[in-house]
Amino acid sequence: MSDILAVADHRRGDLRDVSYELVTAGRELADETGGDLHVAVISGTVDEFAEKLNREGVDAIHTVSHGEEFNHDVYSQAVTQLYDELAPQYVVTPNSVNGLDYAPAIANELDLPIVTDTIGLEADGDTLVATREMYGGKVETTNELEGDAVVTIRGAEWPAAEGTGDAAIEAFDADIDEDAIGSTVTGFEEVGGGDVDISEADLLVSIGRGIEEEENLDLIRDLADALDATLSSSRPIVDNGWLPKNRQVGQSGKVVTPDVYIAIGISGAVQHVAGMKGSDTIVAINTDPNAPIMDIADYAIHDDLFDVVPELIEEFQ
Amino acid sequence: MKILVTVKEVATVEDEFEIQGTEIADQYLGADLNEWDDYAIEEAVQLQEDGIADEVVTVTIGPEECEQTIRQALAKGADRAVRVWDDSLEDTNVLDVGAKTEILSAVVEAEDPDLVLSGVQAGDDSFAATGVSVAENVGYQWGAVVNHLEHDLGDVASVRRELEGGVEELTEIELPAVLTIQTGINEPRYASLRGIRQAQRKELDVQSLADIGVDESAIEADLELTDMYEPESESDVTVWEGSAEDTASELGDLLRDKGVAQ
Ligand SMILES: Cc1cc2nc3c(=O)[nH]c(=O)nc-3n(C[C@H](O)[C@H](O)[C@H](O)COP(=O)(O)OP(=O)(O)OC[C@H]3O[C@@H](n4cnc5c(N)ncnc54)[C@H](O)[C@@H]3O)c2cc1C
Numbered sequence: 001m002s003d004i005l006a007v008a009d010h011r012r013g014d015l016r017d018v019s020y021e022l023v024t025a026g027r028e029l030a031d032e033t034g035g036d037l038h039v040a041v042i043s044g045t046v047d048e049f050a051e052k053l054n055r056e057g058v059d060a061i062h063t064v065s066h067g068e069e070f071n072h073d074v075y076s077q078a079v080t081q082l083y084d085e086l087a088p089q090y091v092v093t094p095n096s097v098n099g100l101d102y103a104p105a106i107a108n109e110l111d112l113p114i115v116t117d118t119i120g121l122e123a124d125g126d127t128l129v130a131t132r133e134m135y136g137g138k139v140e141t142t143n144e145l146e147g148d149a150v151v152t153i154r155g156a157e158w159p160a161a162e163g164t165g166d167a168a169i170e171a172f173d174a175d176i177d178e179d180a181i182g183s184t185v186t187g188f189e190e191v192g193g194g195d196v197d198i199s200e201a202d203l204l205v206s207i208g209r210g211i212e213e214e215e216n217l218d219l220i221r222d223l224a225d226a227l228d229a230t231l232s233s234s235r236p237i238v239d240n241g242w243l244p245k246n247r248q249v250g251q252s253g254k255v256v257t258p259d260v261y262i263a264i265g266i267s268g269a270v271q272h273v274a275g276m277k278g279s280d281t282i283v284a285i286n287t288d289p290n291a292p293i294m295d296i297a298d299y300a301i302h303d304d305l306f307d308v309v310p311e312l313i314e315e316f317q
Numbered sequence: 318m319k320i321l322v323t324v325k326e327v328a329t330v331e332d333e334f335e336i337q338g339t340e341i342a343d344q345y346l347g348a349d350l351n352e353w354d355d356y357a358i359e360e361a362v363q364l365q366e367d368g369i370a371d372e373v374v375t376v377t378i379g380p381e382e383c384e385q386t387i388r389q390a391l392a393k394g395a396d397r398a399v400r401v402w403d404d405s406l407e408d409t410n411v412l413d414v415g416a417k418t419e420i421l422s423a424v425v426e427a428e429d430p431d432l433v434l435s436g437v438q439a440g441d442d443s444f445a446a447t448g449v450s451v452a453e454n455v456g457y458q459w460g461a462v463v464n465h466l467e468h469d470l471g472d473v474a475s476v477r478r479e480l481e482g483g484v485e486e487l488t489e490i491e492l493p494a495v496l497t498i499q500t501g502i503n504e505p506r507y508a509s510l511r512g513i514r515q516a517q518r519k520e521l522d523v524q525s526l527a528d529i530g531v532d533e534s535a536i537e538a539d540l541e542l543t544d545m546y547e548p549e550s551e552s553d554v555t556v557w558e559g560s561a562e563d564t565a566s567e568l569g570d571l572l573r574d575k576g577v578a579q
Contacts, residue, residue: 011480072459095445097480101461104414104446105453113539114414116444133548134442135330139341142544143411149539182458183490192483203577227578239501251481260577262568281575283568284554288332295552299571301564302556311565316578 002089003035007079008053009094010044011070012188015052018094018153023161025121025153026092027057032123033089036060040172042078043067047169056163062172072102073181078174079106085172088148090128095152107150114150115143119157136269137292154270156277192245192253201230204258206249206276208234210265210286210305214242220264223309226316232256234266250275265305268293285309318470320361321430323421323448324375324390324398325351326383327441339410339542350386353436357498359505360466361434362394367468370432372396376424378417380407384521391516392508398519399424403526405533411442416536418450423529425455432474433495437462445497452495460490464499 006026008019023039030037036059041049046063053061064078079102083091091106093099095117107114119140120131130143130151198204205224211217217237224231231247238248249256251271261279266272268284268291276282277296284297285305294300301308326348334345364370375390375398377383387398401420406412425433435448445461452459464485465477470492478486479499490496508516526533557567572578 011484016481072461076453097462097478100445101449101459101478104448104450105459107414107446108418108450108453114444114446114450115540116414116446129543134545135328135341136440136443137548138330138334139336139545140548141339141542141546144541144543145539182494183460183488185486185488187487188480189477189485189487190483191485203572227572229578235500241504245483248483252479253483255482258577260572260575281571283571289556290332290547292548294554295548295550297552297554299568300554300556301568303561303564307561308565308568311561312568315565315569 002033003038003086004030004033004090004092005038005040005082005086005088006092007075008039008041008049009096009098010041010049013044015049016094016096017160018096018155019053020055020160021155021158022092022094022153023053023055023058024158027161029090029092029121029123035089038062038086038088039167040064040079040082042075043069043071050169054165054167054169055161056165057161058165058167061167061169063169064172064174066174066176069185070098071181071183071185072105073183074176075102076105076109077176077180078172080109081174082172083110090123090148091150093150093152095154099152103150103152110150112148112150113145115145116152117154118151119154121151121153133270136267138290156274192248194244194246196230196246198230198232198247198249199254199256201256202259203227203229204232204256204261205229205264206232206234206261206266207237207264208266209236211237214240217242219306219309223313226313234272263293263297264309266293267291268296318370318432319372319374319428319430320364320370321425321428321433322354322357322361322373322375322390322395323433323435324354324358324377324387325436325439326377326379326386327351327439336545336547339545348383348386350389351436351439353438353440353498353500355505356500356502357434357436358390358393358395359503360498363503364468364470365394369468369470374399374428374430376401376421378402378412378420387521388516389508391519391521392512393506394512396519398521399428399524400521401524401526401529403533405526406536409538411538411540411542413538413540414444414446414450416538417447418454419531419535420526420529421447421451422454423531425451427529431493432470433457435495435497437497437499448495448497458491458494459496460488460494461497462499463496464502466496466502
């Protein structure tokens with residue numbers, strides 16, 4: 001019998017969605033290992049969080065009350081102590097920005113292997129089979145490892161756990177060594193405000209690295225004008241400074257839900273898709289018929305954007 | 318201040334490719350400097366230009382072929398490079414986080430930098446875990462997914478960590494530290510011709526595992542890659558065929574049908 005320890009994510013007073021998905025992933029693993037699912041929630045209003053995390057399939061919830069927000073040193077210390085106490089087979093965390101800020105550290109500290117950004121997990125005795133992607137989603141791989149491990153799960157791959165559980169909620173008295181805390185969060189800032197709110201648009205013309213040069217962006221501006229659409233983009237366009245941050249769609253940008261999303265020269269990396277998969281109708285214009293964006297597109301044109309876009313502009317002028 | 322930058326040559330894949338066993342067949346693979354590392358190099362070089370860093374050293378785990386990529390980093394302004402390789406690494410089908418941590422930690426300990434800059438992730442295997450793992454291993458502080466670093470470094474690095482949903486976290490991190498660098502933190506330069514010429518003369522130090530004091534058994538991967546395949550597409554995408562004129566007109570019709578454009 002081997003248990004699972006899942007560590008929830010929260011920010012500025014709210015549990016993040018992936019925490020409920022983590023409960024599902026953790027429960028599935030616990031069913032396979034024949035153990036219990038322990039959920040840990042660290043910092044913030046832990047009692048309130050514990051109530052919310054008490055969903056079907058959770059056996060125990062451990063609250064660590066220490067500070068308001070995420071601090072990786074606090075998380076590392078709390079999780080390693082919980083690991084020592086509970087001796088779980090797998091520690092599972094979200095593959096979030098914060099997950100990636102402490103999961104590798106606890107793996108190293110506990111001398112465990114780590115497998116990140118998993119999209120499928122299967123435990124069989126001592127063996128874990130983890131499915132993950134490589135090369136920006138072009139291939140999927142299965143990876144096996146033996147014994148205990150730290151695993152991070154990709155968001156939106158498991159359904160959120162529902163129902164109400166009857167977990168034992170207990171405060172865990174972690175012994176946090178303040179001297180070992182080497183970083184301090186001093187604040188948060190929202191970025192990407194500004195003139196246009198792309199999340200309000202009905203029609204988004206979104207451009208990616210396929211545009212190649214800043215000058216070529218004029219072509220897409222002409223298209224947006226002709227269609228009376230709003231211009232958005234994938235991350236590299238913003239990184240290059242060609243469009244302001246408020247135009248970025250994705251995990252670290254905006255979530256958009258237009259009636260129609262036209263993805264032009266965008267491969268469909270998971271972090272991009274996170275921001276636009278809720279669009280009503282998705283159209284992809286891409287020379288690569290196997291680009292990951294095709295998996296979520298409703299309509300596709302497998303052609304050069306420099307040939308298609310001028311034609312489309314002409315239609316609407 | 319001395320800065321160590323981890324530089325990886327990543328494999329790139331052509332649009333059409335074939336898989337052989339647990340690998341993509343060689344003829345469909347290219348090689349490039351990891352996108353995230355390019356930003357890390359730029360940040361280090363800027364710190365040097367601002368008079369904050371005295372020396373920028375790169376470290377790469379990889380065979381001789383990747384020296385062209387290391388030279389790119391040198392051409393952009395790094396002072397010298399360390400490359401670690403060993404025949405025993407040739408046969409592993411995945412160099413996992415634990416193995417990379419052992420190797421890079423040994424180099425960090427030998428070089429004793431004040432700051433280690435590492436890309437957030439590698440574009441090919443995208444573990445996104447090595448920087449933080451190394452930091453913990455060598456007893457440095459760390460910050461993951463950094464998209465802004467104040468250039469008046471004293472004993473602390475004031476950084477912004479880019480969280481999800483357009484929120485940034487402001488954090489003070491004591492040095493020495495490992496920061497994993499996110500794209501967008503700066504604008505990576507192209508190597509100048511002069512830089513490329515100079516790079517040829519810069520020191521590129523090749524080390525074996527024995528040289529850096531890492532035992533072969535320490536880098537045995539815990540993870541075994543057992544299968545690789547093209548993801549099963551769940552898509553029921555309608556592909557418009559024909560000339561650009563035809564496909565554009567199909568899209569035009571759709572936009573009018575949906576009532577989003579006239
Ligand atoms: C922590 C983290 C957060 C991130 N957050 C975000 C985010 O919020 N948003 C985001 O977008 N990304 C984000 N990323 C980056 C993401 O991983 C990808 O790197 C990025 O989305 C790729 O952008 P792209 O599709 O424009 O470029 P690429 O992946 O380079 O794709 C370009 C596409 O254009 C096609 N193409 C090229 N030429 C043409 C042509 N002439 N005609 C038609 N098609 C062409 C190619 O076939 C290819 O599919 C994040 C990454 C990390 C690690």
